[in-house]
Amino acid sequence: NAGVTQTPKFRVLKTGQSMTLLCAQDMNHEYMYWYRQDPGMGLRLIHYSVGEGTTAKGEVPDGYNVSRLKKQNFLLGLESAAPSQTSVYFCASSYPGRDWNTEAFFGQGTRLTVV
Amino acid sequence: AQKITQTQPGMFVQEKEAVTLDCTYDTSDQSYGLFWYKQPSSGEMIFLIYQGSYDEQNATEGRYSLNFQKARKSANLVISASQLGDSAMYFCAMREKADRGSTLGRLYFGRGTQLTVWP
Numbered sequence: 001n002a003g004v005t006q007t008p009k010f011r012v013l014k015t016g017q018s019m020t021l022l023c024a025q026d027m028n029h030e031y032m033y034w035y036r037q038d039p040g041m042g043l044r045l046i047h048y049s050v051g052e053g054t055t056a057k058g059e060v061p062d063g064y065n066v067s068r069l070k071k072q073n074f075l076l077g078l079e080s081a082a083p084s085q086t087s088v089y090f091c092a093s094s095y096p097g098r099d100w101n102t103e104a105f106f107g108q109g110t111r112l113t114v115v
Numbered sequence: 116a117q118k119i120t121q122t123q124p125g126m127f128v129q130e131k132e133a134v135t136l137d138c139t140y141d142t143s144d145q146s147y148g149l150f151w152y153k154q155p156s157s158g159e160m161i162f163l164i165y166q167g168s169y170d171e172q173n174a175t176e177g178r179y180s181l182n183f184q185k186a187r188k189s190a191n192l193v194i195s196a197s198q199l200g201d202s203a204m205y206f207c208a209m210r211e212k213a214d215r216g217s218t219l220g221r222l223y224f225g226r227g228t229q230l231t232v233w234p
Contacts (some may be wrong), residue, residue: 031220031222033222035224040124040226041226042119042121042206042224042225042226042227043206043208043224044224045221045222045223045224048220048221048222050220056220058221088158090160092160092222094222096220101148101165101167103150103162103165104150104162104208104222105162106152106159106160108158108159109158109159
C-alpha cells in the first residue's frame, strides 16, 4: 500500500516563483492536511480539507492556496514563493472515525528551499 | 493561545530507564482525541498511541503508555525501558470533535520534545 505520497521530495525555488505540491492518498480518507515544520516550531497547520471540494484555513495559511478537486488528492500551491516559506512540508490524511480516534497518516515530507 | 504545549525542548535518558514526556492541552470541548507521534532523524512521522477524552483507562501500546489526567488537561507519554532507537523528536497532538464549522477536523501539534537515549 502506498499510503500518503508527496511529490516532489525536494525542491529549490527562486523568490517569486510558483509551484504546487501534490499529496495523494489511497486510503479513501476524508480528511487531508498540509503542515509545515520549522525548527523549534513543531508542525503548524497551513490548510486542511474535510472532504472533496472543501478546504479550510489552518494556523498559517497566508501565502498558500489549496485545492481538493478529487478525494484522493490535496494540492498545496505557492503563488509567489518567499524565503520565509523555506520549510519541510508534510501532508497527512485521516478518516474521521468514531470518537475522533483515528490517527493521521503522514507523507514522507517535501523539503522546500526558497532562495 | 497554544492548543498543545510541550515544555521540554530536550530530554535525556539512559538506556533501559523510563522517561516521561510532558504534554498539556487546551480545549473547551468534551470530546477530543490525543495522539503521540515519533519523528526519527530520517524525518517520517510515526503514530505511537491514542487516548480518547472519554477513555477511562490510560492507553498503552507496548513500551508506550499515556498518563492521561483529564482534570489537569495533561497527556504525558511514558516510555519504559528506553532503547537507543527511541532517540527521536516526539510530538503530542490533539483533535477536537468541534462541530462548529470553522475548526471541524483540525489536528493540532505541539512543538515537540527531542529525546536522546544514551548507553
